Amino acid sequence: MPRIPSKRRRTALPQPLLEVRDLVTAFDTDAGQVTAVDGVSFTVEKGKTLGLVGESGCGKSVTALSIIRLLPQPMGNILGGKVLLEGKDLTQISEEEMHKVRGGRIGMIFQEPLTALNPVHRIGKQLSEVFLLHKDISRKEAWDRSIDILRKVGIPSAEVRAAEYPHQLSGGMRQRVVIAMALACKPSLVIADEPTTALDVTIQAQILELMKELQAEMGMSIIMITHDLGVIAETCDDVVVMYAGRVAEKGTVEDIFKRPAHLYTKGLLDSIPRMENERKSRLKTIEGYVPGLLELPVGARFAPRSPHPEAGEYIQSEAFKSERPGLVEIEPGHWVEDHPVVRVDKMPVQS
16 A cells, blocks of 8 residues: 655645535436536635546546536536636636636646647747737747747757657656646646546656746646556645445545545555565456446445445435435544445444
């Protein structure tokens, strides 16, 4: 398991940079409307990093796209909730205002840089467009700033790279370019959607270290979206664990790694390979699968995969079909879905 540094719990509660309240996002499909994000709430403090973690399909990326209002249209829609950026609800502003927020106040690092970059335009031209859109400057100054930001993210021979096309760069270099685009206008928040998934471990470590250095220098907040708990442990201050479109657990990185309260969180942690394990021993897994969006129950959605002995009885009950569990604060700032069959502390002790 990754080593988790001890973090002193914060007692002051200033206004968060970003506050997501009861966000509900749905998609219209041929089979009917499906809810991909169901009542998600969390906050991002200024200068801090929040990790969104969970299996593929749990709603992490849809949450991010909802924040910056880049859902596929016309099928994707925010049905409820608020997204407050320093108190201003982004769900209620005009599309013209939202254009200024994207890139200006909120930067986005997409999962696959080769698809995020335009293949027919040179790197420098694409970076210059960011400055020209958000700053009242000349094309010459925009080009010069593009060179500067490429240097800042550690790209050697920045003048040469700026004249090249995306396919001429390595995967690590392309990811640095995407980071440069996200940071060009010094946003207060950067959303990083699986920023190191397609990279080898050496380049991954370099990219994560670069982001930490730039965050310290620029004072920005980060939402780190990943399924990799090692990345969460290395980079995040707070963590939100999502399952099937809902928040299963949230707290500080120390809360989540040292005192997991949800059986899903514990299952994720138990699945991490450990040096002390016997060689060629079978990795622990979470039995079952994430439910499809068209078959989501109202009750505790992890119950069908829960090892709790009463999970089967609960699944057959009316409560599973009609009663949604809330979140309960089990210690200051540490919240978990409140149902016995998904709570670690409610598991019977095996003799």
